[in-house]
Amino acid sequence: MNLKRFVGRTSREAMVLVRQAYGDDAVILSTKPCAGGVEMLAMAPETVVALERAGMEPAVEPTVADAGAGADAATLAMSTLSFQDYVRERMLKRRQANLQSGEQAHPTVLPTESRKQTSPGAAGRAGAGQPVGLDQAGTGIGGVPGPVAGLDAAALARTPMPPGRSPTPVDVVLDDAPAERFEMMNELRSMKNLIEDRFGALAFIGALQRSPGLARLTQQLLGCGFSPALIRKLVTDMPGDVNNEEDWAAGVLERNLCTDSAEPALEDQGGVFAMIGATGVGKTTSTAKLAAACAAKHGAASLGLITLDAYRLGAHEQLRAYGRILGVPVHMAHDRSALEDLLGLLAAKKMVIIDTAGLAQRASRTRELLDMLGHRSINKLLVINAAAQGETTEDVMLSYRASICRGAVLSKIDEAVKLGPALDALIRHRTRVVAVANGQRVPEDWHRLSSQALVRWALRYVDGGSPYRLDTAEVSLMFAAPQAVSRAASL
Incomplete structure (x- = not known):
């Protein structure tokens, strides 16, 4: 078999060598780049x-x-x-x-x-x-x-x-060889995704360098705690004729942050609500605030209180103390059957609030708690600590299935240095904010804020010389990394 390899600096030069050796009717079997340029296998x-x-x-x-x-x-x-x-x-x-x-x-x-x-x-x-x-x-x-x-x-x-x-x-x-083909296709897909991410990152960094306004907006949003995925989506979709980048970005965030401010308050709607969330986020205090608001408007006879917190020693005593102040008895349920019996007993109440035990988002008992609250009449309210890290908030919302919750209560906003991480997670999971809490007072520190008020609050953050502040070069370095798979909502 008369096969021969030809190497040229370019494909044209390699083709000339092939024609000189075998004529115009030569058969080209393969062409690939090599150290010397282009290599052709001809016959x-x-x-x-x-x-x-x-x-x-x-x-x-x-x-x-x-x-x-x-x-x-x-x-x-x-x-x-x-x-x-x-x-x-x-x-x-x-x-x-x-x-x-x-x-x-x-x-x-x-x-x-x-x-x-x-x-x-x-x-x-x-x-x-x-x-x-x-x-x-x-x-x-x-x-x-x-x-x-x-x-x-x-x-x-x-x-x-x-x-x-x-x-x-x-x-x-x-x-x-299907297994080998599948492996090769997976490798090709991975290479394709890597190339797309790298070129996308380079294009994004180039856009920031060409537009000082976009660079300032990106640096501000990163300083406020918003995720790079959300910022990249905002900057990429921004029209070219925008005069004020910050106002445009604030308007987009407001439209994508869902709140309950335009609807009747929870105490006016009535129903069965269960406060769930990680340890120490303020579930019992939030239960007491909502119960006090309901008792003040509709009377103590319209309210029912249930606690599932039998995990910690004496944990239910805090809620019982609030119940004695309001004149409402507090019932305890140890399992799902007891909970369903209590719900049937309190069916005539306008509002029934269930306080649950604080469990770490990765604990094995978290799924058991969610299954226990699987009754069709229970509306789950996820209590989120606004002062937590963005990664922690994301992990909590995934573990507690924020997508199927009635809404979220944003607690401890008075302790949060940045409100951006919590709002970013709420936008990504499309979870409605039903109330915010900014202190320990019952019920004074229980509020209903609009999306505009929350976004403006988040954008008012000033670093004040914080050691965690990112300069322009560090912002470009952050976006130069391969883009992670984002679950951000389409804006």
């Missing part, structure tokens, strides 16, 4: 003719080596086509090989005498006058010829083709 046209003639000669006994040679001959004959046609033919062959391998479970059964009298070699010679793989008794699924019983892969691969006929997907049987 003389006489070699293709010789291989085609060798493929027409029948063999006496099929062997594994002959089968490999037949497959090579058919593959090299296909190289006279263009590279795109070659790739298309290979994909068709692999698809056909998958179909044929699926039909092996129901092979066509030939008569017993015919199987006894026909050997693999004779079967290969008898098929020289017709396309290989055609079943004389019928065709396979979808009109695709099925494999003939008694013919092995070597005989199919060695059978010559009629003169003047190009190879088709049923002429060559290729070894199938």
Whole structure:
């Protein structure tokens, strides 16, 4: 086989070397970059003719080596086509090989005498006058010829083709390697995603360098605690004719932050509400504030209190103290059946509030608590600590399934240095803010704020020389990292 490699600085120079060696009819088998430029693997046209003639000669006994040679001959004959046609033919062959391998479970059964009298070699010679793989008794699924019983892969691969006929997907049987193909496709997808992320990051950094206004807005939002994913979405979708970038970004954040300020208050709506959340976020205090608001408007007789906090020693005593002040008895439920019985007992109340135990978001008992509160009449309110880190808030909202909660209570906003991380998580999970708490006083520190008030509060943050402040170079460095998969909502 007369194969030769040609190396040139460019593909044009390599093609000139190929033509000088084999003429204009040379067959290019492969082209790839190398250290010296471009490398081409070429073959003389006489070699293709010789291989085609060798493929027409029948063999006496099929062997594994002959089968490999037949497959090579058919593959090299296909190289006279263009590279795109070659790739298309290979994909068709692999698809056909998958179909044929699926039909092996129901092979066509030939008569017993015919199987006894026909050997693999004779079967290969008898098929020289017709396309290989055609079943004389019928065709396979979808009109695709099925494999003939008694013919092995070597005989199919060695059978010559009629003169003047190009190879088709049923002429060559290729070894199938689905696991390797899937692995290669996964690697290609990973490489594609990496390239897209890197080019996207470079384009974003270039846009910040060209626009001082966008650079200032990005630095401000990062300083306020908003996530890079949300900032990148904002800056990328910003129109080019915006005069005030900060006002535009604030308006977008306000439209995407859901609040309950335009609807009646929870104590006026009524229903069954359960306060859930991590340890120490203020669930019991929030329960007391909401209970006090309901008792002040509708009377203590319209209120019912239930506690599930039997996990800590004496934990229910705090809620009982608030209940004695309001004149409302506090009931305790140890399991789901007891909770359902209490809900039936308090069904006539306008509002029933359930206080739960504080559990870490990754604790195994968290799922048990959520299952216990699975009654259809219970509206879960997730209490979120506004002073927590953004990663912690995200983890809490995922563990407590914020997407199926009635809403969120934003507590301890008076302790939060930055309100951006909490608002960022609420926007991403599309969770409605039903109330905010800014202190320990009951019920004075219980408020309902609009999305505009919360966003303006978050954007008023001033670092004041904080050591965590990012300068312009550090902002570019942060966005130069590969973009993480974001669950941010579309703005």
